[in-house]
Ligand SMILES: Nc1ncnc2c1ncn2[C@@H]1O[C@H](COP(=O)(O)OP(=O)(O)OP(=O)(O)O)[C@@H](O)[C@H]1O
């Protein structure tokens with residue numbers, strides 16, 4: 001465990017290489033990185049610098065070639081695949097660049113999806129999904145299918161899905177990358193609100209300086225090094 | 228929304244593709260049911276040969292006749308309750324020469340005694356016994372040829388040349404499946420008297436009814452031993468064995484049918500597997516999302532295999548629903564009427580329905596196993612990278 005209990009994400013000496021045609025491509029070079037609880041961190045950097053790779057390591061979706069990753073008190077290197085899945089379900093909420101809602105499910109059903117993994121009864125799942133949609137301002141769209149929503153609305157539904165389990169950390173990889181200015185602002189407002197009012201720790205990758213301004217701090221990743 | 232609801236909706240998400248897949252699998256299931264029914268109907272036919280009857284024929288062939296006096300020897304044999312005989316007439320209806328049916332010259336009284344499962348009314352029985360030109364026909368054949376009691380019909384002999392006129396004395400039904408309901412039965416005396424002296428008093432085969440079905444082997448051997456040293460040796464066997472040997476040439480064909488139904492299933496699994504693999508490939512990204520939010524590989528596996536099972540069972544049910552009217556009511560009745568010598572009862576067996584349904588479910592599982600396993604084992608980051 002990290003010495004500072006307030007550090008909810010704690011990376012030490014993290015290296016990540018990919019085997020590419022026999023050659024090893026090292027994306028992250030012995031990275032030290034931490035995020036404090038309640039922080040809204042914007043991670044910036046040129047394309048290919050390893051931002052998504054870093055998020056994947058924090059989320060336990062990938063394993064580092066070397067180094068330690070601790071998140072919310074868990075040493076991810078010590079967890080098995082099943083435990084990692086459980087860790088993600090309980091601790092993390094994901095917001096993807098391209099929304100990634102299931103097209104066959106309504107907004108409310110998409111939001112309730114993570115609850116299928118819990119013992120929450122069906123009626124309660126519905127209530128929680130509606131509450132989460134209310135938080136993102138989409139109470140009037142619960143029965144709409146993703147194709148019936150605008151991009152901005154889809155992204156707000158996916159934020160609702162990310163918070164329905166009441167996770168400590170929200171991980172967002174370019175959440176405004178596919179949105180127009182107004183929709184992007186609505187999404188950023190929302191993330192800010194989740195951070196300020198509900199105390200969620202947010203790690204957001206973005207290319208947009210205006211988005212980064214909303215964060216409480218900004219880190220820059222370049223050629224596998226943080227600045 | 229439940230997990231099953233999610234799987235169901237995914238199974239039906241591409242309605243056109245799912246409909247085509249279900250239709251294709253259902254058609255193959257119908258073909259499977261048809262082929263299986265050929266086999267079961269065949270086996271039932273053989274199974275229903277009466278076990279308490281022995282047929283005795285010339286040792287070498289059906290076509291060689293036996294002297295009529297043999298019947299008395301068989302009647303004296305220990306264990307034999309009664310015996311009768313028959314000659315194959317090979318008669319044809321000149322108005323419809325392609326209609327094949329069994330025409331036998333028999334001794335009416337003893338024939339009905341030995342074939343106790345033949346149901347003939349008392350009046351018909353008396354009419355037949357008294358009229359040398361009388362004939363009784365099976366109900367299936369009567370319907371087929373449009374015959375009713377009292378009708379006169381001329382038939383041409385093929386084995387015994389000449390045209391003979393018969394009057395329908397009665398129509399028989401069967402209380403058990405061992406009786407071919409498409410026979411045309413005439414008086415042996417009438418045939419015999421029409422023959423030149425050197426061909427008279429010859430019989431085609433002897434049918435004996437025995438006391439105890441379990442000793443049919445012993446009694447057969449006893450009969451054959453009696454005639455062993457004579458000029459005309461015999462071969463006796465239970466009616467059931469007789470049916471099997473008579474239709475034995477078909478067994479190779481049936482093996483082929485069996486193989487084909489297996490091949491159909493294999494093709495089916497491959498087509499289904501391909502469709503599933505295609506659908507799954509398009510959705511890797513979704514499986515990546517599910518895994519990211521905490522679903523496990525086995526959930527992904529269950530989702531995909533569940534979808535395939537739904538498609539398989541839907542196809543199975545549709546196949547069954549089509550097979551009953553098509554195979555049993557349509558083709559089955561036609562086959563019973565026109566090929567009753569081979570398939571007196573062409574009905575879909577319950578076990579065939581069960582097998583078809585089970586197989587369609589199993590096919591779904593088999594066909595989806597590989598794409599499901601691959602998707603479930605895929606790394607989450609790779610899956611997420613796939614843009615739908
Ligand atoms: N699974 C992988 N196999 C091989 N190479 C990979 C893999 N994942 C990422 N990379 C490589 O690692 C480098 C960093 O990728 P990453 O996706 O982390 O970049 P990024 O900073 O998120 O870029 P962008 O801003 O374009 O999203 C890239 O050069 C990429 O090609």
Ligand SMILES: [Mg+2]
Nearest residue numbers: 051052053173
């Ligand atoms: Mg990226």
